[in-house]
Amino acid sequence: MTKFSKETIHSRFTVDPIHQWLGEEVADYTPLPIRSPFHLLQASPPSPSPSPSPKMAAIQLLPREYGYVVLVLVLYSFLNFWMIGQVGRARKKYKVFYPNLYALESENKDAKIFNCVQRGHQNSLEMMPLFFMLMILGGIGHPCLSASFGLLYVVARFFYFKGYATGLPEKRLTIGKFSFLALLGLMVCTISFGIKLLRD
Secondary structure, eight states: OOOOOSSEEOOSEEOOHHHHHHTOOEEOOOOEEOOOTTHHHHSOOOOOOOOOOHHHHHHHHSOTTHHHHHHHHHHHHHHHHHHHHHHHHHHHHHTOOTTOSSOOTTTOTTHHHHHHHHHHHHHHHHHHHHHHHHHHHHHHHOHHHHHHHHHHHHHHHHHHHHHHTTTOGGGGHHHHTHHHHHHHHHHHHHHHHHHHHHHO
16 A cells, blocks of 8 residues: 655656546656645644733723822821821820710810811811822823822821821911812812813
8 A cells, every 4th residue: 555645645657638548557757746734733823812811901001100199099098097096095195085086175174185186187087088089090191290299298188187186276287288289289180181081
């Protein structure tokens, strides 16, 4: 039995159409090349690269400088924990126990100073959702500018609390007033980002 290779078939006899009509066969040792079907397996197409996960795709959409926005938000979180500790110390010092949120001046002679400490933290908590929202959204379109305004806000909030904790409420605005300027800047960044989305 004749064995066939992958690239060529050596045929000992081929039939010429004229001689076939005459009923004759002519010996011919010329190899007849054929294209092997195995060539399809020799060069396999490159495997497609795996598609990125939704989490990685979301990260790739954010600008690199957005990392500054994230770090400022973490910094504010540390400030909030510090203020929580200050309120806890004031509770022990002025003997204002849970679940009372504020002290009564009729029952505690140090009620005013404790209430100033508590109010300094409470006001920061009230403003925190607005600050976070403006930072997260405005930071996508203007990461460096938003991070700068955010850092100003964190520093101003620190002095806002320190001034309030003196027991003289008017001191909270000596440097703390700049926190409202920072919020205004963040609003402008967020509005600009919203307009950019509508135009694109």
